[in-house]
Amino acid sequence: MATIRDVAQLAGVSTATVSHVLNGTRVVSDVARDRVLEAMEELHYQPNAVARSLRVSATLTIGLIVPDVEIPFFARVAHCMEIAANEAGYSIILCNSDWSFKQELRYLDNLVARRVDGLICISLLLTAEHIAPLLKRNIPVVWFEQKRSGRLIDSVIIDNFKGAYQATLHLITQGHRRIGCITGLSHSLLSIDRLAGYRQALQEHGIAFDEQLICSGDYTPPTGLSGAKQLLNLSEPPTAIFAYNDMMALGAMQAINERGLRVPDDVAVIGFDGIALTEHTCPPLSTVEQPIPEMSKITMNMLLDRINNRAPYESRTVVVEPHLICRSSTLGFTATTQQRRSNSSLEVALV
Amino acid sequence: MATIRDVAQLAGVSTATVSHVLNGTRVVSDVARDRVLEAMEELHYQPNAVARSLRVSATLTIGLIVPDVEIPFFARVAHCMEIAANEAGYSIILCNSDWSFKQELRYLDNLVARRVDGLICISLLLTAEHIAPLLKRNIPVVWFEQKRSGRLIDSVIIDNFKGAYQATLHLITQGHRRIGCITGLSHSLLSIDRLAGYRQALQEHGIAFDEQLICSGDYTPPTGLSGAKQLLNLSEPPTAIFAYNDMMALGAMQAINERGLRVPDDVAVIGFDGIALTEHTCPPLSTVEQPIPEMSKITMNMLLDRINNRAPYESRTVVVEPHLICRSSTLGFTATTQQRRSNSSLEVALV
DNA sequence: CCACTGTACGTAATCGTTTACCTCTGAACG
DNA sequence: CGTTCAGAGGTAAACGATTACGTACAGTGG
Numbered sequence: 140m141a142t143i144r145d146v147a148q149l150a151g152v153s154t155a156t157v158s159h160v161l162n163g164t165r166v167v168s169d170v171a172r173d174r175v176l177e178a179m180e181e182l183h184y185q186p187n188a189v190a191r192s193l194r195v196s197a198t199l200t201i202g203l204i205v206p207d208v209e210i211p212f213f214a215r216v217a218h219c220m221e222i223a224a225n226e227a228g229y230s231i232i233l234c235n236s237d238w239s240f241k242q243e244l245r246y247l248d249n250l251v252a253r254r255v256d257g258l259i260c261i262s263l264l265l266t267a268e269h270i271a272p273l274l275k276r277n278i279p280v281v282w283f284e285q286k287r288s289g290r291l292i293d294s295v296i297i298d299n300f301k302g303a304y305q306a307t308l309h310l311i312t313q314g315h316r317r318i319g320c321i322t323g324l325s326h327s328l329l330s331i332d333r334l335a336g337y338r339q340a341l342q343e344h345g346i347a348f349d350e351q352l353i354c355s356g357d358y359t360p361p362t363g364l365s366g367a368k369q370l371l372n373l374s375e376p377p378t379a380i381f382a383y384n385d386m387m388a389l390g391a392m393q394a395i396n397e398r399g400l401r402v403p404d405d406v407a408v409i410g411f412d413g414i415a416l417t418e419h420t421c422p423p424l425s426t427v428e429q430p431i432p433e434m435s436k437i438t439m440n441m442l443l444d445r446i447n448n449r450a451p452y453e454s455r456t457v458v459v460e461p462h463l464i465c466r467s468s469t470l471g472f473t474a475t476t477q478q479r480r481s482n483s484s485l486e487v488a489l490v
Numbered sequence: 491m492a493t494i495r496d497v498a499q500l501a502g503v504s505t506a507t508v509s510h511v512l513n514g515t516r517v518v519s520d521v522a523r524d525r526v527l528e529a530m531e532e533l534h535y536q537p538n539a540v541a542r543s544l545r546v547s548a549t550l551t552i553g554l555i556v557p558d559v560e561i562p563f564f565a566r567v568a569h570c571m572e573i574a575a576n577e578a579g580y581s582i583i584l585c586n587s588d589w590s591f592k593q594e595l596r597y598l599d600n601l602v603a604r605r606v607d608g609l610i611c612i613s614l615l616l617t618a619e620h621i622a623p624l625l626k627r628n629i630p631v632v633w634f635e636q637k638r639s640g641r642l643i644d645s646v647i648i649d650n651f652k653g654a655y656q657a658t659l660h661l662i663t664q665g666h667r668r669i670g671c672i673t674g675l676s677h678s679l680l681s682i683d684r685l686a687g688y689r690q691a692l693q694e695h696g697i698a699f700d701e702q703l704i705c706s707g708d709y710t711p712p713t714g715l716s717g718a719k720q721l722l723n724l725s726e727p728p729t730a731i732f733a734y735n736d737m738m739a740l741g742a743m744q745a746i747n748e749r750g751l752r753v754p755d756d757v758a759v760i761g762f763d764g765i766a767l768t769e770h771t772c773p774p775l776s777t778v779e780q781p782i783p784e785m786s787k788i789t790m791n792m793l794l795d796r797i798n799n800r801a802p803y804e805s806r807t808v809v810v811e812p813h814l815i816c817r818s819s820t821l822g823f824t825a826t827t828q829q830r831r832s833n834s835s836l837e838v839a840l841v
Numbered sequence: 842c843c844a845c846t847g848t849a850c851g852t853a854a855t856c857g858t859t860t861a862c863c864t865c866t867g868a869a870c871g
Numbered sequence: 872c873g874t875t876c877a878g879a880g881g882t883a884a885a886c887g888a889t890t891a892c893g894t895a896c897a898g899t900g901g
Contacts, residue, residue: 140627142886142887142888143887143888143889144887144888152850152851153850153851153852154851154852154887154888154889155850155851155852155853155889155890156849156850156851158888158889158890159850159889159890161888162889164889164890165849165850165890166848166849166850167849167850168848168849168850171849171850183623183626185599185602185603185627186603186887186888187544187603187605187886187887187888188603188604188605188888189540189543189544189549189604189605189886189887189888190544190856190886190887190888190889191887191888191889192540192856192888193538193540193541193544193855193856193857193858193886193887193888194855194856194887194888194889194890195856195888195889195890196856198540200583203584207569208559208565208568208569208572209562209565209566209569209766211560211562211565214559214560214562214565215560217559217568217584218558218559218560218586221559221584221585221586222586222588230583230585230600230604231583231584232551232581232582232583232584233554233568233572233582233583233584234572234581235569235572235573237573248536249581251536252536252537252538252539253539253540253581254538254539254540272534275534276491276536360769360770364770386770389767389770390770392772393770393772393774396772396773415560416740416767418711419711419715419737419740419741419744420771420772421743421744421747421771421772422747423744493856493857493858494857494858494859495857495858503880503881504880504881504882505857505858505859505881505882506859506860506880506881506882506883507879507880507881509858509859509860510859510860510880512858513859515859515860516860516879516880517878517879517880518879518880519878519879519880522879522880537857537858538856538857538858539858540856540857540858541856541857541858541859541886542857542858542859543858543886544856544857544858544886544887544888545857545858545859545860545885545886546858546859546860546886547886
């Protein structure tokens with residue numbers, strides 16, 4: 140493969156001149172520039188980014204650790220981060236941890252070895268302690284979705300309290316008083332905030348908190364399904380369910396359907412995250428959207444600020460506003476649901 | 491950051507010895523090895539992969555070009571490829587082309603500049619001509635999902651003919667004679683093969699091919715929805731729909747629901763790809779699964795064979811067997827659908 | 842005519858590894 | 872005792888860029 144030396148030789152100039160033509164880092168006469176460009180063309184010269192990286196100690200590469208890119212929420216994050224990175228000239232090394240702590244540690248090592256310029260991390264298990272070696276080596280890190288303490292570690296998160304509050308309030312506004320909640324793993328800050336939002340909305344409307352209406356899942360459809368089943372088995376089952384993410388909401392809808400009940404007529408369902416899919420479920424799913432493109436841009440900018448030493452010394456946390464999206468899964472009396480309601484009352488009559 | 495020289499100095503040996511300890515490339519006495527390992531430990535030495543790459547002209551990096559990782563099928567591919575790559579010690583640079591030809595070309599340039607060791611490519615637009623520069627530079631390429639002609643370009647694809655044949659046959663076996671088909675963009679080889687499979691199944695069962703029952707989509711739910719609407723508007727609408735992917739099948743189910751019809755009682759639906767989500771739709775969606783983990787492993791092995799010059803000169807194409815998965819969206823008379831059938835006959839009576 | 846300035850470009854060290862060649866030492870052997 | 876050989880490990884030249892310095896030359900002002 141042609142090197143900068145080959146180009147220099149063919150153009151009859153030094154490698155310095157070629158490099159400066161390439162990067163626009165110093166004035167080059169038109170004559171010389173043209174000869175260099177011609178030589179590049181002729182040799183199909185493609186600069187070696189590896190050599191460049193070694194010399195300038197910057198790889199224009201960012202590591203992205205996500206639990207599993209097959210989960211739509213993370214896929215969206217990966218996509219938006221990639222776009223944001225590209226805009227700044229960076230590439231993304233994708234790391235699926237598969238929820239494994241060991242795997243995460245392996246990735247951290249690998250990314251350090253590869254001398255990534257920064258890291259974006261979505262992880263439940265890693266803490267500031269594990270990230271310390273990166274920071275010591277001057278590789279900045281931004282947490283996404285989950286906040287972590289620790290100086291110099293920035294985070295971007297959604298306002299979980301407000302999101303849960305909005306979702307619950309919406310259900311209350313629709314006339315529901317018994318609202319089930321399918322939570323995530325309970326020890327995380329995210330879960331604590333969302334539960335607080337849920338309780339706040341209930342309290343403001345004089346609805347007593349009922350422990351029985353809370354069950355926990357792991358963000359996958361099957362646990363949404365089993366959780367909803369459990370809720371529907373209660374002597375006084377809920378008329379609405381708020382799930383901590385859309386996938387569990389999907390499972391909940393499945394459970395409701397399997398019971399021969401209807402969404403939203405018998406049980407309303409609302410999710411969280413706002414993955415694209417929610418538009419296309421039957422019925423379309425209400426949800427609390429996380430504005431991932433915006434969050435990704437913010438994340439990337441924070442990271443770039445650190446990479447370019449433009450950031451303040453202290454860690455920053457940006458909290459982003461969630462957006463409530465109301466669809467048929469919580470809204471009564473659309474054409475379809477009306478028709479269904481009449482069916483279901485017939486059903487009742489027949490039983 | 492500590493370098494190999496620092497380690498050598500601290501251990502009182504040469505950099506050659508440190509390197510050989512690191513890579514196990516020649517015998518080192520126990521005494522020296524221990525001193526080196528100790529020094530590494532003490533300095534928190536982490537070898538610089540960039541420098542190594544420059545020296546050995548290998549980056550242990552593979553480029554992956556996909557249209558959009560937010561589409562579940564591609565997300566699964568990305569995940570499985572990443573696992574396969576990791577097993578062989580490679581990392582993945584993720585490239586979302588967003589279906590843009592320009593973007594794809596940009597990525598090709600960037601990946602060459604980064605000196606990736608190989609490329610896995612899912613693209614409708616790129617052809618052998620665009621890949622030629624990579625091959626000339628000795629960067630092997632494997633096509634996934636879409637075959638391309640050209641020496642030295644390997645491909646891994648599903649047996650599209652057989653998949654479509656199986657899907658159609660399954661619907662026929664369930665008693666359907668009018669089977670709608672929502673196809674992809676018609677010029678691709680994939681589409682041609684699937685249509686042939688569909689027609690073959692019809693023909694074998696004495697069902698005339700009806701042009702009216704074919705409409706085309708772009709693999710997104712909205713076109714599945716509009717396609718299905720169009721089919722349902724026919725004077726003699728289909729009783730079953732075969733969509734070229736699961737996302738369009740999802741849209742088709744939505745259209746059917748919006749009509750107040752039921753899946754599968756009024757119209758059966760089957761998709762293609764076998765994305766995880768199909769298990770959790772209402773009702774669960776029948777589909778023709780592409781065994782992506784297996785296909786990814788094959789793809790990666792083909793690529794590694796080329797990288798290590800272990801491959802024959804000619805291009806190879808591996809055609810993988812699809813797996814039919816039958817779920818409630820095509821199977822009648824489950825407990826739930828029975829109940830629904832009685833409802834829908836009531837409905838008819840009431841109209 | 843000299844000193845100075847600005848323009849254009851070249852020289853060569855450097856980034857952190859790997860690895861082809863050497864060198865050294867001590868043991869074995871005839 | 873000289874030769875050979877194996878074992879252990881060192882030296883230094885790459886890999887392909889960037890960039891701090893240096894140099895040559897033309898123009899300008901005093």
